[in-house]
Amino acid sequence: MATYNAWRVHEKDGEYVGNIETLDTADLPDGDVLIHVTHSSLNYKDALSASGNKGVTREFPHTPGIDAAGEVIESSTDQYTVGQQVLVTGYDLGMNTPGGFGEYIRVPAGWVVAVPKGWDAHKAMVYGTAGLTAGLCVNKLLKAGANPEQGPVVVTGASGSVGSVAVEILSGLGFEVTAVSGKPDQAEYLSQLGAKDIVGRDSLAPEKKPLLKPQFANAVDTVGGGPLAELLKQIKPGGSVACCGLAAGMQLETTMAPFILRGVNLLGIDSVEIPLPEKHEIWSKLAQDWKCTVTENSAKSIGKEDLNDALQAFLKGASAGKIVLDHS
Ligand code: NDP
Incomplete structure (x- = not known):
């Protein structure tokens, strides 16, 4: 058990408000892999979740973040080992499962991908x-x-x-x-x-x-x-x-x-529910032949305290380029 910080959204009188809160890993859902999330990435869908779009997130309070990358802390399968750098995108992460805007997630092994060779968690979330x-x-x-x-x-x-x-x-x-x-x-x-x-x-x-x-x-x-x-x-x-x-x-x-x-x-195009091997194929292309140097060099990093403004910009169609959430 460990406590951690998360940017969690509460519903109050029809309004949706996100704040940084301290939570306990014991309250995360069951799953095969507990991950210490060091980085996440911002997406339009996160803005929908954080603003109460019930097609994305049904129940609040909720920790959004459809992307997460970091280090394996516990694993009940030998597919992933403690200390390994991994990433998770899609499936139910950040929708109705606590997501990458929290510093810990617990997910099924079938959602987890090893961070491609030569990348770290930050680089993985530049793409997300x-x-x-x-x-x-x-x-x-x-x-x-x-x-x-x-x-x-x-x-x-x-x-x-x-x-x-x-x-x-x-x-x-x-x-x-x-x-x-x-x-x-x-x-x-x-x-x-x-x-x-x-x-x-x-x-x-x-x-x-x-x-x-x-x-x-x-x-x-x-x-x-x-x-x-x-x-x-x-x-x-x-x-x-x-x-x-x-x-x-x-x-x-x-x-x-x-x-x-x-x-x-x-x-x-569906990036959410497709089988992991299809995701692997694209991740390895992005890490090699399809490397996007300009995107990598121009991605912005923000902290949890900046999430509200950054997500509002998505809803207004005013966001540009890639934004990484750095939990450190
Ligand atoms: P962004 O908000 O970053 O980008 C969307 C861009 O669309 C805006 O930056 C803007 O670009 C343009 N735009 C916004 N509003 C309008 C409008 N009313 N009319 C015309 N253009 C508009 O979102 P993402 O790139 O993260 O996601 C893009 C879309 O893809 C979203 O709908 C998202 O839900 C979806 N998506 C789907 C996935 C899947 O698996 N199918 C996975 C990921 C995303 P500009 O100002 O340059 O015109």
Whole structure:
């Protein structure tokens, strides 16, 4: 048993307020592996959990944090040994299981991944769920046959956690990347990540026509909703859109035109429940061929006391780049 600090959210009169509290590891759920969490990573879903979105977190008080990395303290399986550096992303972590915004978590062994060789816990959380998701999007595009010769690839929500990593991976693979961003002040950062063109969100403003001039061979979409519907109209014949997010809305209102007249593929991405071997494949690519040096060098570190403001920025669509929570 040990006491530890966690940023825990309470519900009071319909308001959701997060504070740093001292908790006891004895109160963590049952599980195979007890981890001392040194780092977590901030995601849009954490902001939803912390603001009381019941689709993410049903009961409060609750410790959010869908990502965690640190050291194994206890393990009831020989898959993981005490002292080993590990990471956890997805499954139920931070949703209805206390997550990485606390300094300890206890989870099933099936959720745990060894920190890739050459990385530490901080580096793992620079990527976190967002990096994994960006990698899954790129992997699915490549498996669908995407290649740089086909023409530009577009990334929406480009300055966000997922979008920014997707821009850097794709440009590193030789794709000509167009970044769609609502943040003119992030243009220089997007260029550093390798974006060749940067366009505003108005490039995906609603149009009545079912198809528009095809401009992009392929796409990574992190925003969903209306912008995704418009994006589908601008994809070249046979092209693919890997879609993972809903920052602009859950509802997708489209016509059949892009699918049956241009053979466009809409590829769904889930980074949460997929089997561990699929996650392993992407983690090892991120640690080797898909290494994102600009993202690594520009990630911001914050402490628990900064979480409230940082999560609010996600809800406003104002967050940019990767943010690591450092518990030390
Ligand atoms: P961020 O908030 O970091 O990034 C989202 C970006 O989308 C913003 O930075 C902004 O970029 C853009 N954006 C925000 N609001 C709007 C809007 N109303 N209209 C158009 N663009 C908007 O979030 P994440 O990168 O962490 O996550 C992105 C999405 O992916 C979220 O919906 C998240 O839930 C989802 N997700 C899904 C996963 C999965 O497994 N399927 C895993 C991880 C995330 P800009 O200003 O540059 O336009």
